[in-house]
Amino acid sequence: MSEERPQLIVDGKRLDGRDFDELRPIKIEAGVLRRADGSCYLEMGRNKIIAAVYGPREVHPRHLQDPSRAVIRYRYNMAPFSVEERKRPGPDRRSIEISKVSREAFEPIIMKELFPRSGIDVFVEVLQADAGTRTACLNAASVALVDAGVAMKGIITAVAVAKVDGQLVLDPMKEEDNFGEADVPFAFLIRNSRIESIALLQMDGRMTVDEVKKGLQMAKRGAMQIYEMQRDAIMRKYHTEEVE
Amino acid sequence: MGEDILMDIKRDYVLSRLGDGERIDGRKFDEFRPIEIQTNVISKAEGSALVKIGDTQVVVGVKLQPGEPFPDAPDKGIIITNAELVPLASPTFEPGPPDENSVELARVVDRGIRESEAVDLSKLCIAEGEKVWLIFIDIHALDDDGNLRDASALAAIAAILTATVPAERFDIGNDFPLPVRDLPVSVTSLVIDDKALIDPSRDEISVGEYFMTITTDQEDNIVAMQKSGAYQLSEEKFYELIDVSVAKARELRQLLRDI
Numbered sequence: 001m002s003e004e005r006p007q008l009i010v011d012g013k014r015l016d017g018r019d020f021d022e023l024r025p026i027k028i029e030a031g032v033l034r035r036a037d038g039s040c041y042l043e044m045g046r047n048k049i050i051a052a053v054y055g056p057r058e059v060h061p062r063h064l065q066d067p068s069r070a071v072i073r074y075r076y077n078m079a080p081f082s083v084e085e086r087k088r089p090g091p092d093r094r095s096i097e098i099s100k101v102s103r104e105a106f107e108p109i110i111m112k113e114l115f116p117r118s119g120i121d122v123f124v125e126v127l128q129a130d131a132g133t134r135t136a137c138l139n140a141a142s143v144a145l146v147d148a149g150v151a152m153k154g155i156i157t158a159v160a161v162a163k164v165d166g167q168l169v170l171d172p173m174k175e176e177d178n179f180g181e182a183d184v185p186f187a188f189l190i191r192n193s194r195i196e197s198i199a200l201l202q203m204d205g206r207m208t209v210d211e212v213k214k215g216l217q218m219a220k221r222g223a224m225q226i227y228e229m230q231r232d233a234i235m236r237k238y239h240t241e242e243v244e
Numbered sequence: 245m246g247e248d249i250l251m252d253i254k255r256d257y258v259l260s261r262l263g264d265g266e267r268i269d270g271r272k273f274d275e276f277r278p279i280e281i282q283t284n285v286i287s288k289a290e291g292s293a294l295v296k297i298g299d300t301q302v303v304v305g306v307k308l309q310p311g312e313p314f315p316d317a318p319d320k321g322i323i324i325t326n327a328e329l330v331p332l333a334s335p336t337f338e339p340g341p342p343d344e345n346s347v348e349l350a351r352v353v354d355r356g357i358r359e360s361e362a363v364d365l366s367k368l369c370i371a372e373g374e375k376v377w378l379i380f381i382d383i384h385a386l387d388d389d390g391n392l393r394d395a396s397a398l399a400a401i402a403a404i405l406t407a408t409v410p411a412e413r414f415d416i417g418n419d420f421p422l423p424v425r426d427l428p429v430s431v432t433s434l435v436i437d438d439k440a441l442i443d444p445s446r447d448e449i450s451v452g453e454y455f456m457t458i459t460t461d462q463e464d465n466i467v468a469m470q471k472s473g474a475y476q477l478s479e480e481k482f483y484e485l486i487d488v489s490v491a492k493a494r495e496l497r498q499l500l501r502d503i
Binding site: 103 | 476
């Protein structure tokens, strides 16, 4: 990188003043779209994400139907204006991979057997990106699925851990992602307010085995905080909704 | 349809043998199938390797040509990794543009090489801001009997190890070996319930595509990981996979050193 590499940690604080294990500010709102069966708007730092769930509904093309369970589709997409340099519209290789592993995070958790022959589509749009978009999208998608009333065994909550200036940090922002040594996005299945398993796990960079293990523990603590906010967003919606 | 029924039978067989603590081909849980690495198999390529892991076969060719650098790295060479799951390699592969599986395969292999900084890209600058060497790593599957991922990763680094920068052909000085400074090795396991099967064969994968790939460098650092498949991974299993992957990668790395 010829770009000037900033010092990412100054006096034990991160560039935006956060502690190492501190999340960026998060805002979650459920049920923001009229046409979708379930939806969610989410901000995580400067990320702005909107997720919609359609279904269970008929699958097109029909040959994709599964007579015994629902087919899950997940589309991660970045708006052309979401990043500094305009992104060419449509799926690139990165989006294809993110969509695949994200779908796989939800597949074992959605009770697909309850909806044979049908399809559940999860569409997530990144309106503004600032590192950690795949985890922010998973968090939004999770709330949108609950909002749509899709039966699930639990909820997916995601957060990344990074290594910057030799230090493990939670929920990296853009500068930490660009200039850091490693990035590890995690997603967990949370059930009965407990982390039950890892639903998504990727990593690039360079970390020792010990750092990866410590990173997992840091991510778990962060995920529990996000989980509370997801829950709160869902409760809020159903609290204010008028019953006719 | 016949294929489906066969798959069901295979799945039941794999699971029943696993119940007895055995793999269908008698391997230990952390045992790879026999590995064979042949290098310089394609003389038209600047570097190449054919890797066989059991009956899985993949060939990787490395081609180099001058091209424009990325604006944010004007003095560094560029790695471009691509994978083709050609229909010749499996009855389930179809012709057409790369699907999510080939994109994922290419990106996971790419990450191992890139993040371990296996190729010294700073030595591949021709004219800063104008011309650098582009390294094309093309993965070509020949026979998918399971675990194309490790076979591809191994073939890619083997091909890189034997590659020459064709400077003379482009009138940019003398040819020189592609500068390599690390040996990333990926180890893929199939996670079934509480068990992990290293280097799963196609028959074992009939149980489900529940993979975890961990790539390490020669200092045992982790440089890339990818959980792929619709399954849930427990924390304990994850830790176990890290340890076994680090140990196995060391053995595989020795094969690369012997090239």
